[in-house]
Amino acid sequence: MPDAPDVPTSVRVALAHAAVQRLADEAGADVLHIKGPAVAPGLRPWKSSGSDVDVLVRPAHVEALMAVLADHGWRSETTFESGSAFDHAANLFHPGWGMLDVHRLYPGMEADPAGAFAVLWDRRGSTDIAHVPCVVPDPLAQSLVLLLHAARTPTGGVHPDIGPNWTQRAEAERAAIRDLAARTGATVGLAAATGDLAAHAGTPEAALWEVFTGDGDRLDEWRARWRAARGPRAKASVAVRSLGVNRYYLEQKLGHPPSRREVAVEGVRRFAQLGGALGRRAAGVVRR
Template sequence: MPPDPGRASAEADIPTAARVHLAHAVVQHLAETAGADVLHLKGPAIFSGLRDPERTSSDVDVLVRPSHLSALIDAMEAHGWEARTDFETGSPFAHAANWWHPHWGWADVHVSWPGAGLPAEEVFDELAEAGATQLIAHHACPVPDRIGQRLILLLHYARTPRGSDKEWAWDQGTEAEQHAIRALAARLDAEVALAAALDELHLHRDHPDHDLWRHFSQGGDRVSEWRARMTSARGVRARVRLALGMVRVNRGYLAMELGREPTRKDVRQRQRRRIQRAVADLRARR
């Protein structure tokens, strides 16, 4: 998570682990008040045995039913949460946006989970179907079941391949659990992203998402990333939006980096830097 000048105030009074637990409960209470369906992901939402207990979380991750997004955001903003990034620029997958609260810290609100190709509303239904809950700060919070949590961790590992999530979510699973993970990935159209996590991408060479997941799981320069994203994009509108995004500066992240609202000059300088970096990458590929 990018640094924020107000972050210290959220961490000064409450230990990080306690604050994150309480923040999960706060977001769940707001969701219930607003009538919004959410699923809590990662951190204290993970069932015992699925993640290294030494790992800690610094923020709240929730997946909201897309049709309930406005209700949840209205409730959060009415109780002091401030949007710091939007969905369009919050990530390469346009799947999440960041909110900040001076007491509770960060909350990442997801409307989809990268790697799942099924429509987001259907993905939410599939992950919520089991009706599982996890007690966080003495508050029952809806979560995916154990197989759903394993897949969520693996899809996250596919785009940020570091840490021990694969070991805990896959390697330590039984053969039956691994079969169930693959079956769920198939239902969610998430087989290519799962293959990236399991080093099986060679089985999907002809899939339009192959290069995208190779980039995120194995690395590469900005040129390869944008080329892969363009190949993966479905339809002319998506490709046009991507082309515009190549030079668009993420004002939210820039504000967090600078510790203030960026000026036009700041945006122009960052835009120039993005273009220079792209040109350098192109020259390096010759």
């Protein structure tokens, strides 16, 4: 598809969802479309098509999906390890379709990604996007996905997704979402979304959510990532990446591919930021 800057974002996103579904079918990969036009009516308080495509893929099918996407012009912008604090999604770009986030797991369900996907897949439905049947989670599972997303999205107040997906739902529906969270390993993430995180305070599972729902800084985030990492290899990976510069996010910030000098400057800035956080932490200890 050629570049088409005059195509409305909502149309481009819908067409991209359809294209990704066709490629997933070609690869024999199970994917669930989440967010944007895949969301069931009434679950978001505003009409939002999103600006990119989000799919959750069965972990065993990640390699096959990524291969077919690469064969059809999708370029990797970030790896799974560099895309987020949860190491959950790779960002891809296509000159015609735009951005795509391929989730190998969903934040909050990372303890057993394959098991969590199987639970969601068993409850799957279908919705037509750009006249292509796309596989989606059922409405209660969509609510859980939106609540977990809200828990890690600072808004300065109550996230607008909380109302239609939790507080405005009947108690029986909330109980069903709690049960689904338990079955997918998302109990702590759901607690973060619904204001019950204190019940899990001090646990490694709660560490990252405490940063997102509080006023933690980057040092708090990396400490939490270290605590949440399972095993020496994962902890070593966190330690190495905490000192590196994410070139993709730096490019988004600058508006152009960063030069070596710009990467070096960003590295210095990160060390200065770390030093400032450590200084504030030390000053806080002194004051106490």
